[in-house]
Amino acid sequence: MPDAPKTIKDVAAKAGVSIAAVSKVLHGSGTTVRVGTQTAERIQKAAKDLNYRPNRHARSLRLNRSYTVGLIFHGIDNLSKQLFKVHVLDGVHDAVIPAGYDVILLHDLSRGPGYSQFVDGDRFDGLIWARLSSFEQFSGIVQQVKSPMVALSTPSRPGLPLVPKLCCNNRQGMDLLIDHLWKLGHRQYAYLTESYLAEMMEPMDREEGFCEAVGRRGGDFEIVRFNDAASEVYRWMEQGRYPGAVIGWNEDTAGYVLESALKLGIQVPNEISVAGFDSTWYCDTTSPRLTSVRQPILQMATDAAAILLALIEGEAAPVLERSYPCTLDCRESTAEVNPRFI
Amino acid sequence: MPDAPKTIKDVAAKAGVSIAAVSKVLHGSGTTVRVGTQTAERIQKAAKDLNYRPNRHARSLRLNRSYTVGLIFHGIDNLSKQLFKVHVLDGVHDAVIPAGYDVILLHDLSRGPGYSQFVDGDRFDGLIWARLSSFEQFSGIVQQVKSPMVALSTPSRPGLPLVPKLCCNNRQGMDLLIDHLWKLGHRQYAYLTESYLAEMMEPMDREEGFCEAVGRRGGDFEIVRFNDAASEVYRWMEQGRYPGAVIGWNEDTAGYVLESALKLGIQVPNEISVAGFDSTWYCDTTSPRLTSVRQPILQMATDAAAILLALIEGEAAPVLERSYPCTLDCRESTAEVNPRFI
DNA sequence: CTGAAAGCGCTTACAG
DNA sequence: CTGAAAGCGCTTACAG
Secondary structure (H helix, E strand, C coil): CCCCCCCHHHHHHHHCCCHHHHHHHHHCCCCCCCCCHHHHHHHHHHHHHHCCCCCHHHHHHHHCCCCEEEEEECCCCCHHHCHHHHHHHHHHHHHHCCCCCEEEEEECCCCCCCCHHHHCCCCCCEEEEECCCCHHHHHHHHHHCCCCEEEECCCCCCCCCCCCEEEECHHHHHHHHHHHHHHCCCCEEEEEEEHHHCCCHHHHHHHHHHHHHHHHHCCEEEEEEECCHHHHHHHHHHCCCCCCEEEECCHHHHHHHHHHHHHHCCCCCCCCEEEEEECCCHHHHCCCCCEEEECCHHHHHHHHHHHHHHHHCCCCCCCCEEEECCEEECCCCCCCCCHHHC | CCCCCCCHHHHHHHHCCCHHHHHHHHHCCCCCCCCCHHHHHHHHHHHHHCCCCCCHHHHHHHHCCCCEEEEEECCCCCHHHCHHHHHHHHHHHHHHCCCCCEEEEEECCCCCCCCHHHHCCCCCCEEEEECCCCHHHHHHHHHHCCCCEEEECCCCCCCCCCCCEEEECHHHHHHHHHHHHHHCCCCEEEEEEEHHHCCCHHHHHHHHHHHHHHHHHCCEEEEEEECCHHHHHHHHHHCCCCCCEEEECCHHHHHHHHHHHHHHCCCCCCCCEEEEEECCCHHHHCCCCCEEEECCHHHHHHHHHHHHHHHHCCCCCCCCEEEECCEEECCCCCCCCCHHHC
16 A cells, blocks of 8 residues: 555646646536646646546545446346346446446345335436336336436336336247247147246236237147246146146246256157247257247347436437347257147 | 435434534444434434435545445456356355445456556455466556455465465366376376466466376376367367367366367267366256366355455454365266277 | 635534 | 534636
8 A cells, every 4th residue: 555545636736736727627528617738738747647546436426426327136146047137237337337337236125125225316327227027116116216217128018107118029029939839839838937027027028928929829828837936847847737838937947947857857849848038048058958039138238228328428318118129049949749739 | 306315414404413413323433422312313213204315425535435345357248158257246245235335347457558447445445356367467456456355266376465365276176177087097188278367377276286187197188278269169179189088277168168079079978078167057057067176156255255344344354365175076078088098 | 717615425533 | 412613535616
């Protein structure tokens, strides 16, 4: 720990000017303080010589800006097992770091002690809220949060607060998948989901999309809702009441099906077809490789961050809602229906 | 955006006391301001009624604390493909969030414009630096950085700065692996690494550990150094000059070998054995499942964070260096040597 | 073109 | 037991 950090005073002293001039030259935007070219140069040099960097907290206090963006998920424990979230983090980082902002990852404590920590105006200049839960939660948040926010992976719905919303087109994605399976002859489907998702808007859309896509074609389907898919899928598979096509609400859930099938000696895709949603690289590592609907996660995250930045800078929201088409990555876990399921 | 944020003044006014009293009651630690019980209660109540939360920047400026911890890796692009780093992030989060600190992920720009952003005393209360590069870099950083730091995944070496260092025992881990392979009859080994790792201390240890473990037993080995393993491993495999046992410096690199083998029709583990290092869940998703040395990543990260927190709080460093034993996860990618390699 | 001064919201010796 | 005041390092009207 060499010397005390340099302050604006040190620079002013060294350059023989007032601290106002220094401030103006180094960051000034307004037209309030005018400085001559030579003076400016002298100040620049002094700052450089002293290796001066302005105190972050002082600026923040004065300007009421934190240069920090919050990224909020429902859960952030065990991120390593949730590639979707890590991808979002990657995308947000990409967009936000070059602009000089930090990003802080937060847990969505909505069911807990309230939103206080997000609401604090001084902590974040803006918030990216991923996968908003209920209608009520959304409205509650918007009412309380003081800084700009954008909702990621949150579908648009009539009556929702006027916050920018970005979401992949879950219905279209599901339709793509069902179309694929239907052509392979599948008429019986199961959709595996978890109970905590019941009121989240994107998972709801996805589930409804599934029901519609199968229903419209005249197929049979059931919704299987687990409290903890990781530990319960195996037992469900073991009971043997699965249909010929099993779809996980996301790729992780579909992964549990694959693992269980392997343990139980159920052949995928010969006996049953399995598919998921998201299509990160995880789907390339399963055996068999997992067929999955793909959403453009990285793009969505980057866009969300860019929009948030614009809002922070005071621009009007460029878009209020954006829907991203999904594509289908056909891998190895889906095939023609086994005759036994017809 | 309802009303302006409440300040300490509002609370003082409502409670009919001075702001000094409020400050003391809400956060005061020293014995400087004494407050009566009833006054204290009145202040507490006022603060609660107003839903007061102190301004973060003002406190930070005054106390010269940021309540933020920096986590620095060599690269943070594409985190989703680097589970090791995500695990570290998970561990640091676990330890640091409950203590009221934020964590910010940073790119190690050591080869770039200097450490200025880390050096700024006001930005972080402490730094966790993962996988420090060269000896020189380490010393340079320590000289400049003003806040406490701990070095993660950095082995201890004579002459290194007196910063707490946590590292898995790479040599012991490698020995475990080679022992396993040796017993399976393997006498010829390749170690795949990347050139940017050449001066990082942990990768160096790991590589040396490999050389020693094989050398001591009298085996043959070669070091294969890629610029970009992701794109170059396949070609190397294609040339067919691989030995019977191929070890990646980490699990990702070993994963490339597995993928390449699959494409080239090389049977693992019948024709060659493949192994890696780290042993995250990734190793359970490859086919065949990847044998790997395991390091207790989460524990190490949690410990690093706890030590850093202690340093920040002004305690003396509880340990200066800690070495964590590795274990071996034998999965499916290693087997008896193919006679052709004898 | 330039500087003196107020103030962002807090904490902490200091004086009563 | 309590409060007035200084000051953390900045920025920005305001006056010259």
